[in-house]
Amino acid sequence: MSTEETNSVLKVEDLGVAYGASEAVAQLDFEIKRGEFVAILGPSGCGKSSMLNVISGLKAPSRGRVFVEEKELFTPKSKAPRLGYVFQSHRLLPWRTVRQNLEMALAPSGVPRSEWARKIDEILEILHIGQFKDTWPLRLSGGQRQRVSIARALVVNPSYILMDEPLSTLDEVTARSLRQELTGICQRTNATVVFVTHSIREAVYLADRILILTRGPGRVHEDYKVPLARPRDYDDPRISKIESDIIARVQAPWGLSNREDLDVA
Amino acid sequence: MSRIERLTWASAALLLLIPFWYLAADRATFIERPDDVLRALPHFLAQADTWNNIGVTFLRVSIGLALGIVAGVIAAFVMSRTQFMGSILTYYVIAALRTPSAIAAILSLAIFKGSEAGYILVVAFITFPYMAIGMRDGLNSAERELDEMAQIYHLNLAAQVRHIWAPFVAPYIFSALRNAHALSWKVIVVAEIFGAARSGFGARFEHAWEYMIMIEVHLWLLVFMVIVLIAEYGLIRNLEKFTFRWR
Numbered sequence: 001m002s003t004e005e006t007n008s009v010l011k012v013e014d015l016g017v018a019y020g021a022s023e024a025v026a027q028l029d030f031e032i033k034r035g036e037f038v039a040i041l042g043p044s045g046c047g048k049s050s051m052l053n054v055i056s057g058l059k060a061p062s063r064g065r066v067f068v069e070e071k072e073l074f075t076p077k078s079k080a081p082r083l084g085y086v087f088q089s090h091r092l093l094p095w096r097t098v099r100q101n102l103e104m105a106l107a108p109s110g111v112p113r114s115e116w117a118r119k120i121d122e123i124l125e126i127l128h129i130g131q132f133k134d135t136w137p138l139r140l141s142g143g144q145r146q147r148v149s150i151a152r153a154l155v156v157n158p159s160y161i162l163m164d165e166p167l168s169t170l171d172e173v174t175a176r177s178l179r180q181e182l183t184g185i186c187q188r189t190n191a192t193v194v195f196v197t198h199s200i201r202e203a204v205y206l207a208d209r210i211l212i213l214t215r216g217p218g219r220v221h222e223d224y225k226v227p228l229a230r231p232r233d234y235d236d237p238r239i240s241k242i243e244s245d246i247i248a249r250v251q252a253p254w255g256l257s258n259r260e261d262l263d264v265a
Numbered sequence: 266m267s268r269i270e271r272l273t274w275a276s277a278a279l280l281l282l283i284p285f286w287y288l289a290a291d292r293a294t295f296i297e298r299p300d301d302v303l304r305a306l307p308h309f310l311a312q313a314d315t316w317n318n319i320g321v322t323f324l325r326v327s328i329g330l331a332l333g334i335v336a337g338v339i340a341a342f343v344m345s346r347t348q349f350m351g352s353i354l355t356y357y358v359i360a361a362l363r364t365p366s367a368i369a370a371i372l373s374l375a376i377f378k379g380s381e382a383g384y385i386l387v388v389a390f391i392t393f394p395y396m397a398i399g400m401r402d403g404l405n406s407a408e409r410e411l412d413e414m415a416q417i418y419h420l421n422l423a424a425q426v427r428h429i430w431a432p433f434v435a436p437y438i439f440s441a442l443r444n445a446h447a448l449s450w451k452v453i454v455v456a457e458i459f460g461a462a463r464s465g466f467g468a469r470f471e472h473a474w475e476y477m478i479m480i481e482v483h484l485w486l487l488v489f490m491v492i493v494l495i496a497e498y499g500l501i502r503n504l505e506k507f508t509f510r511w512r
Contacts, residue, residue, distance in 0.1 A: 056417055080419060091414045095432040095511045104428050108419040136511040156418065 007033045009069060009160050009192045010055060016063030016217075017050040024050040026217035028064070032160065037186055037193045039203035041246075042213030043254045048196055051218065055194070056162055057081045068159055082109065084153025084161040084191075088168055090145040092137040098124070098148050099133045102155050109156040123151045126185055143174035150185070160192040168198060176234065182206060183230060204242045205234050212246070214253050221253050295479055302483045309484045319488065322453055322466040325381070329388025330449045334442070336389060337396020344397065345404040354397075362394040366448070370456035379460050384453065391452045392445035399441025403434030432508075439505045446501060450493050 008031055015028035025047035032038050042048055053059040055066060057073055057080040066073040068081040092101050102120045111119060124130040127147045137145055146166060153161045167175040183206055186193055197203050203210045210224040224246065228238060250256070266274075283299055290298040309315055340358060344351040370387045377383030407430065415425050457467025466489060473481035 058413065058416055082419075083417065085414070085417045087410070087414070089410070091410055093411070093428060093432070095435075095509075096428065097511075104420070104424065105418045107424060108421065138511060152418075 008067070009034050009036075010194070011067040011070075012055065012064065013067075014064035015051070015054060015061050015066065017047060017054060017059070018062040023217040025054075025061075025219075027219045028213075030211055030220055030223065032192060032194065034192055035187075035190050037183065037195065037206060037208050039195045039197055039207035039210045040213065041197065041200060041203050041210055041250075042218055043215050043250075045216040046213045047216050047218035048213070052162060052164060052196065056083060056085060082156060082159050084156055084158035086146070086149050086153050086161065086163040086166040088165045090137070090142075090149040092145055092148055092152070094137050097134050097136055098129070098140075098151075101137070101148060102152050105152045105156050111155075111157060119155055120151075123155045123189075126154075126188060127151050128181075141174070142170050143178055146170060146178065150182075154185075154189055154191060158191070160194060161186075163193060163195045165196055165198060167202070179205065179234065183232075187230075200243045200246050201234075201239060204228075204239050204246070205232055210246070212250060215255060222249065224249075295482075297479050297483050302480060302487065305480045305484060306487070309481070309488075315488070318464055318466055318469045319492065321464045322457065323492070325384045325465065326388055326449050326453050329385040329453070330392055330445060332385065332389035333392030333445060333449070334396050336393040337441070337445075338400055340393065340397035341400035341404060344401045358394045358397045361390060362398065364391075366391055366452040366455050367459065370452060370459050374456060374460040379462070383460065384456050384462065384465075387456045388449045388453055392449050395441045395445040395448065396438070399437045399444075400434050403437030404430070407433050435508050439501070439508070443497070443501060446496065447493070450489070450496075454489070 010032040012028055012030050015025055016023065017025040028047075028051060030038075040048065040051075050059070054061045060074045068083075072078055073081060092098075093104065096104060099120055102123070103116060106116050106119070120133070121130065124133055127150060129144055129147050129151065132140060132144060132148075137148065140148065146169075149166070153163075167179060170178065179202065185191075195203070195206060197206075204226055207226055210226060211220055212222040212224055213219065214221045226242065228236075228242070232239065286296075286299045290296045340354055344354050344358070369390050373387035373390065374383045377386065411429050411433070412425075415429055420428065453465070454467040454470065456462075457465040458471045461471075462468040466485060470482065470485045470489075473479075473485060
């Protein structure tokens with residue numbers, strides 16, 4: 001087994017998802033390596049939700065295979081993947097404190113109970129919300145709740161983290177500050193991230209690679225490697241240039257007559 | 266409104282009733298004056314028999330209500346999870362909901378021949394549909410999103426019930442519990458009177474009324490109201506406040 005092979009965290013081969021005669025995802029192939037930050041970009045109706053359901057282990061595909069750390073999912077002997085998920089809305093339990101929300105995720109994760117307190121403190125500190133450990137989620141701001149949601153995803157030692165438009169419900173100022181920190185947090189924790197976004201600029205700013213999907217039924221149109229070193233600046237003119245470049249690339253396959261028609265993910 | 270303000274207003278509302286009570290005592294034959302009732306109160310409360318009878322009724326209500334809650338929770342789970350069983354059970358629940366308390370009391374006492382089980386089961390029978398309907402509504406409105414989150418983080422059934430389902434349906438349970446609790450006190454008195462019980466609040470009330478000991482009738486009524494209010498404000502509301510401290 002080569003080093004490159006052992007680094008594979010998520011591998012999708014010829015993935016297809018159909019609902020009766022209607023195909024949501026067709027022939028999806030990609031691989032994500034350990035520590036990579038991969039953004040997924042696609043037009044509305046490209047099968048993003050179906051794909052996320054499959055790679056999160058919630059729904060078996062109609063066709064194809066999914067491997068997590070080289071172990072195939074959806075076979076009789078396979079276990080559900082250990083992953084973190086940051087949803088569009090935080091999905092925290094309002095009747096549990098921040099610490100209890102994290103403990104709830106930790107309990108089935110196999111992390112020994114004796115390590116919970118240390119782990120929780122460590123993750124909350126990384127996300128700058130240590131002082132809210134014993135606070136109810138309803139007492140937190142939208143940005144703080146989403147930080148807790150990210151903490152919950154990180155604390156379980158996940159193989160990979162799925163982030164489904166996690167910043168889209170936040171106001172621009174909060175989203176900007178969290179976006180700025182997100183890459184640093186992922187680098188510090190060596191997290192492997194699959195990040196779905198509707199913002200091309202956000203994808204360029206955050207990701208190492210961008211998987212551009214076609215219109216539904218979705219397949220990978222292009223695996224785009226972002227040619228920028230880190231740290232990056234959200235207002236960097238080079239990001240604007242790459243954004244325009246990507247828009248030009250997707251215009252034809254997404255069937256857009258002009259830039260205003262852009263409606264992604 | 267602060268706690269003190271609330272208490273002041275509640276006390277004022279109660280004090281406002283006293284003039285009406287005096288007025289009624291002057292005009293009606295069977296109503297005693299508040300000061301006469303108040304004078305008899307210490308002796309009434311000092312009697313062991315008073316507390317024994319209160320205890321008997323309290324026990325019947327508590328066990329009956331607990332059984333009603335358990336039956337209601339099971340019925341709600343079945344109704345919300347199994348379509349076939351749900352449609353069948355719904356008829357039973359609605360029938361139980363619409364059965365007059367007096368009829369339920371007579372039937373139960375006839376079936377159980379006036380035994381202790383009869384008094385307990387009539388409370389359970391009357392309260393269970395309230396719990397079932399309330400909790401079913403709660404389960405049906407539960408957020409699918411949290412269900413998905415529970416699957417992602419591999420929460421087992423016990424953890425899902427503890428962390429998600431129970432807290433989610435808690436407001437519905439409390440709302441149903443309040444109705445069921447109020448009803449259980451009403452129905453137990455009816456059952457004790459109809460069933461010619463030898464002990465319990467209803468039995469003593471019936472005895473006092475039969476022998477026209479009107480002061481005692483008033484005292485039992487007063488004690489009944491105080492117990493129901495203590496149970497509501499001292500127990501249920503505080504439990505509710507503790508459960509929903511996250512709000």
